[in-house]
Amino acid sequence: MDKKTTSRDGTRLAYEVTGRGPTVILVSGAMSTGGTVAPLAARLADRCTAVVYDRRGRGASGDTAPYAVAREVEDLAALVEAVGGEAALFGVSSGGALALEAAASGLPVRQVAVYETPFADFLPGGAEREAVYKEQLNEALAAGRRGDAVELFLRLTGLGEEMIRGARQSPMWAGMEAVAPSLAYDDAVMGDGLLPRARLAAITVPVLSVVGGASPEWMREASRVLADTVPEGTYRVLEGQTHMVEPDVLGPVLAGFLTG
Template identity: 35%
Template sequence: MDPKTVTSADGTEIAYERTGDGPPMLLLHGASATRRSWDTIRPHLAEEFSLYIPDRRGRGDSGDNGGDGYSLDREVADVRALVEAVDGTPTIFGHSFGGLVALAAAPTLSLDRLVLYEPALLVGEHRGDDLADRMQARLDAGERQDALRLFIEDAGGVPTVETLPWWPEEANTHLTETVIRENYQVEAYELDSEPNVDVPTLVVSGERSSNRLRDAASEVHERLPESRFVELDGVGHIATESAPERLATAVKSFVRETKPDVKDT
């Protein structure tokens, strides 16, 4: 499918696909991924929603404006441009760093609902992590694959990447620099004590995810005024791929219960 594009505030072209039928839902992928990371769960959501699936800046078919002056604010501006292209008021579903982007963008946008699957932020004892510096040190030493390994194991909570069926042949090692700059944003971000998010929000976590990820999800849930929390048994940080039907069912149930006019399939 040939992607469409929108132009963000700094002139960067952001590519996205549109598929499905129903109320609009914008899907924001994580740090080491592209829009292809939604391929497994997409069929389970497209039966009920019109999906807008972008490559976030710096990967896939999207531009990067040279990467100069990268910031979370630029990611938020990208989301704003995408929301303006949506036909209707969307739900935003963000996974990992995409969840952080969605959370940061939500106060500035007109949204229907918010779904956050283990948004990438640091809370409590996890504050002060220097993962970005440690990744950069390995990259500077010419160890690109090990830099990405460090991210997947530390940030993703994977005990060893060798257990992943796609490692290393299908790992997006070319995105290592992009992953590092996003981790600097994760380390700098501080969750407001009372986030200005006034739409119904579903926060999802996996039973087998790391304490870092689970603690962040729990903290976000506790601080958002209209939040509900779902824990998926037996899965970790990538239920989008390992348990797509179960995750999609949780998302669809949440939307139906908080928006009765959504069709029941």
């Protein structure tokens, strides 16, 4: 990340800019940094100015206690100001919930696009599952058990026990433990895990809700209802895609929405 800006509470945020055209800030999800969405930024660069950044508590960005979702909205406000005072937002997974909350809070953004924000009220038992995860995650992080926190998240995403054991032995595990405290941030961004209908109804800009056609039915339903709930929403299915969407597939759809 070659650029820095400062959020309202003094937290330094690392970001980089690529491409030309309408500006869009890419918001990563849990267990990720700006580098996670950098391939998508590269795919957008011929039609958009794409901004990637490390959310607070990750990568090259700083962190300031106590955490609040409002601080991450302020981070986005600082980034919008740093890149010229006008931008759209794109968020993947829980990063989509942050982008939507920023728009609902009145952040002056042009458009919002999200990919598979995992609102759990469309998953049978999803609300209860989210509540158990929240309790266990907070316990693990309070006790300094970062590895256990990462395991909890991986199980929540559906990863099997054998794959989790393999992940613990991989070179990537240290990096995953390093960002484990930020899992609590994404958990806070998701709230109670349910679709925040009142907040979504307050969004006054166009919203694109995208989902993979090979993703679970509950995820497709959550994405569709999201688009139906905002005043100006569009729903799009990318056939054959899963939660790990391919930039070459998502990029043209997102660029088309952003360039209008």
